[in-house]
Amino acid sequence: METARGAAPQGSAGAEALLGELQARVQDVVRASSWWERHGVDCAILALSLLSLPPGFLCLSSDHVLVFALGIAILGVCHYTLTVKGSHLATHGALTESKSWSKIWTHFFVEVCTAFPAEDARHGHVKMHHGYTNVLGLGDSSTWKVPRLNRYVYMFLAPLSIPILTPLVAVERLRKVNPRVALRTLGLISLGLYSHYWLLLNVSGFRSPGSALVCMLSTRSLLAHPYLHINIFQHIGLPMFSLDKKPRRIHMMSLGVLNLPRLPVLDWAFGHSIVSCHVEHHLFPKLSDHMCLKVKPVVSQFLREKQLPYNEDTYLARFWLFLSHYEELMVQAPPITELVGLQ
Template identity: 50%
Template sequence: MSKPNQTMQRKSASSGEQQSSSSHHETAVETKASLSELTAAVQKVQEASSWWDLYGVDWCYIASGFAMIPPGLLLLRHQTWPPFIAGLILLGFYYGMLKTKMSHLATHSALCRSKLANRFWQLFFIEFCGSFSAEYAIGAHVKVHHPYTNVIGLGDSSTWRVPSLPRYIYLFVAPLFLPVMTPIGAVVFLLQDKKVLKAFQCFIVVSLGLVANISLLMFVSGLTAKVAVLSTLVYRALMDIPYIHVNIFQHIGLPMYARDSRPPRLHLMSSGVLNLSHNLLLDWNFGHSLIACHIEHHLFPKLSDNMCLKIQPIVQKYLQEHGLPYQKRGYLDRLKFFTKEYKMLMVDAPPITQFIGVQ
């Protein structure tokens, strides 16, 4: 989940990434595009969609993630390394989906129509299984990051910037420590916001989840308590490198705005969000709304991953016909770009893009 910089006009070293955004920005100020018009077109698709399209497809993906738990636990019973490592990988893929796709959809109440059921899934996926705070995830992601996407100091993905770390440490080593930092951070963030009761609730639910997880490894896989704890940290870190990458690749390096001069929502989302190219593993593990349909997700955050994929042609056509950006890059292209321009993107303060206004 997202739990959460940025340039449009920068050095010539990044011109290849930025030129298309800059040209789109120039044409966008003359557009007659309307978010309400696009919303009406998307709502027609929603109304014509079945429960299967709205929720069923994604629940099948979620079920496939949970289906990896039994073979993963059984493989950990083996005394030889190859099956043991295979078990860790299966559990790592399951947890990668839990931490991103399942928790992300739960955060946006996109798993079902019932508010009560969505609240249950938030606590189950985010806190009990994911060892993070549902309260903080919703506050930081839904209430700040989404309405203030790429607005400096609010929704600018600054949570993921750690300027003190060298580029290779930040991109390939630091993410491996997230399994330890995540539950601690969940409680600390809530305490900083003076939400003591919520912090206590989070601590209890997260603790119960960790105890249940370690107990499964001990009583089903036959591991000692120490090995069970270490195995949990290892498999939970498996997908954390691409998890951090995805969190920064789709916003940082794009136009940034000041809070009092940000553009209308349609332009804000089209200029400040980027889709990654389809990737079989990441599409399955993280979900379409976090990979290939991130623009669609930011425009219509309550839609499921499958519905984001279904409306993608409509959104892309509408934005392009009205001269607005529809940005898409490959995962490896963005990784090369961030590795090369790390100081500019992740260390230096991002410049503000001046938006004139839609004519």
């Protein structure tokens, strides 16, 4: 049983005062930022990814191995930029301040690009994971645990199944929703998958359905390994809470969330809020990736000033931690952390 103590004000009132003080500092930064900083940078990255798709498909029509490999790389990175970064920002409403456009972008990035129901993504990620971060059975990232797999299969082979499992899970989820919503979602998912397949046949020049499908799998699994790894690295292995004894928000997020260092390709494809600014994102989920990066010095300084945890670790260190402690972290039930004086 872990025990956590801190010099920061304890109890409900103290925690609310701390969070209010941090929010005021962050809001000062946000108010002083331009539209380009708040939304424009990330919208430009997504637009560039969309504009890069035609060159990527054309590269796949080349007989030159290096050009063909370049096409795989372009389409793979663009796929993850649209599906991970785009879906994540859209789901949180961080792409635009318009609710109507936010809803449109959510359906586009989550359903057309990612092949997953938007409502399920919003419920599972925004309402559960963010609402109950590291609370066992609710927001503890347990959806990423597959105890039946051994460590090597999980860490090295399982990520390759994500592009196949995602639409299959989507179809299973659609059985439980309103038929009209299910039909719309199924239509958008089918549009995204068939468009990818059609472009490979008609623009890239693939001559057989099998080769086109293999190429689809290759591009859609290009960054699957870091995607799966990051989803477990940043929460599992940190303090876990029970629903009846979960700490106040600022303590929950500072204790149960971890930042990785900046990694150029992953910063571009996944976004700062998923990689190097995950603590900031959990504290302020409606901020865009660029704004999370901008407020990071403010958040890190504040938490350290108040003697609250600010968790950081390297990708490689977390990888070896999970590989060497796989049974403890991914198979056995994690112990509940006892937070003395912070409930």
